[in-house]
Amino acid sequence: MKIELSKKMVAVEIDGKRRKEVQDNRLFEVNRDTLQKLDIPYKYLLGSQPGTKRFLSIGISSVKRKKESYLLTTIQSIFSHCSQDELNELVVVIYLADTSHTYNQNTAEEIQKQFSLEIASGHLIVIRSYNNAYPPLNGLKRNYNDAPERVSFRSKQNVDYAFLVNFCANLTQYYLMLEDDVTCSSHFLTSIKTYVNKNTSPWTTIAFSNLGYIGKLYRNEDLPKLARFLLLFYDEMPCDWLLDLFYKSKAQKDIIRYKPSLFQHIGKYSSFQGTQNRLLDKDFAEVVQTFGDRPLASCFTDIKVYKDNTPDNVCFQGPNFFWGIEIHLGNYFTMVFQEPINIKKISIVTGTSEHPYDVLKSGTVQVGKEKEQNQESCKTFTKIGEFENGNFVLDNINQATGGSIDCLKIQVSAPQDNWLIIQKIGIWVRTETIHNDTASHVVLASKLVQL
Numbered sequence: 001m002k003i004e005l006s007k008k009m010v011a012v013e014i015d016g017k018r019r020k021e022v023q024d025n026r027l028f029e030v031n032r033d034t035l036q037k038l039d040i041p042y043k044y045l046l047g048s049q050p051g052t053k054r055f056l057s058i059g060i061s062s063v064k065r066k067k068e069s070y071l072l073t074t075i076q077s078i079f080s081h082c083s084q085d086e087l088n089e090l091v092v093v094i095y096l097a098d099t100s101h102t103y104n105q106n107t108a109e110e111i112q113k114q115f116s117l118e119i120a121s122g123h124l125i126v127i128r129s130y131n132n133a134y135p136p137l138n139g140l141k142r143n144y145n146d147a148p149e150r151v152s153f154r155s156k157q158n159v160d161y162a163f164l165v166n167f168c169a170n171l172t173q174y175y176l177m178l179e180d181d182v183t184c185s186s187h188f189l190t191s192i193k194t195y196v197n198k199n200t201s202p203w204t205t206i207a208f209s210n211l212g213y214i215g216k217l218y219r220n221e222d223l224p225k226l227a228r229f230l231l232l233f234y235d236e237m238p239c240d241w242l243l244d245l246f247y248k249s250k251a252q253k254d255i256i257r258y259k260p261s262l263f264q265h266i267g268k269y270s271s272f273q274g275t276q277n278r279l280l281d282k283d284f285a286e287v288v289q290t291f292g293d294r295p296l297a298s299c300f301t302d303i304k305v306y307k308d309n310t311p312d313n314v315c316f317q318g319p320n321f322f323w324g325i326e327i328h329l330g331n332y333f334t335m336v337f338q339e340p341i342n343i344k345k346i347s348i349v350t351g352t353s354e355h356p357y358d359v360l361k362s363g364t365v366q367v368g369k370e371k372e373q374n375q376e377s378c379k380t381f382t383k384i385g386e387f388e389n390g391n392f393v394l395d396n397i398n399q400a401t402g403g404s405i406d407c408l409k410i411q412v413s414a415p416q417d418n419w420l421i422i423q424k425i426g427i428w429v430r431t432e433t434i435h436n437d438t439a440s441h442v443v444l445a446s447k448l449v450q451l
Helices: 002-024 071-080 101-114 116-120 148-168 188-198 220-232 239-249
Strands: 043-046 054-062 090-096 124-128 172-178 182-184 216-219 263-265 297-301 322-325 332-341 343-350 363-371 378-386 391-395 405-412 420-429 432-435 440-443
Touching (some): 043 101, 054 148, 054 188, 090 101, 101 116, 101 124, 148 172, 148 220, 148 239, 172 188, 216 220, 220 239, 343 363, 378 405
Parallel strands (some): 054 090, 054 172
Antiparallel strands (some): 043 124, 182 263, 297 332, 332 405
């Protein structure tokens, strides 16, 4: 009896050791073998992955359109509606999915010309894959009685987004899906971050737009699943339908909608056969009025800030403003432009109708050249005028500035008891060139958009 019991104990011990060996040396593991990134081939056309994991990646898939292209406008809208702090938490991934290698290469070159700074600073990556990496796209089932061309188009679109989503896995904490024909609201990244941090209930998808697959947010850990889901059913139905099924399959009963929408569809023509597509999101509310051009800049001040009325509200204008307290002699508010600009007009408005006394009572405006090493000011400044009744306007200032500038500074000339609101700063950029041989001015372009 004792011998049999001893044998059973030895058998249990051996069995336990074997289970431990299997656990330590699993031949198959769900997370490792089915939920990691797919081994899809990619080619970098521009940029490279950032060294640190950021908060948000924005994925945009783009193909050649038969009529108008909106891709460069979309990229510009993303970057121009972010502050420098927001840019530090962002990486934009453009997946050029056209079947023409030449078209993809030419598009990458256009992006390089316009966004070289964003590429060099790790905020923009442009990639493609290979045509022979795709599954069959012809001779597919004609679900919903779609024409064969339509089936092929939407099936390829599903694969395009699957490849893009797969690339972005482990790139950032969250992933936002956009189309290549949208415009953004100011500080959309901060709005997304604030909402996500406040939302403690479980979720798979949050929609920051009411249209299609614009503005759909996902967690990083769900991206490998989403990529596989799109590939598994790529030939069954359109992408936006699959995205709805994806969050429902993960037990999210209804879509979670953020209002007002942060993104608006601007395309007039579809990427499929150039058909008209004038869809608009009725919940999009961008309340910014036109006030000057919009050169990219960062804002800095030594004035104590009241609550969240930060300098970025001026550099990236929305419905808010900068509001400072304890205004002392010598205080400054400085705009540092990303690229040197040649300005022809400046208009600065302080105070508001609700706070008419919070204006700058005594101050000067100066322009600066040669940025400091910390990129927060300039080495030399030249005074170009003074505030009158809380406002500053100066037109035709090319002579005063002596060419291009790197900084614009507001400096307090006398202490004041009232607080200070800088409501908005309008910058009109000179877009003229002078031909020395004729001494005539040739106007190249004029674009009035808001700062």
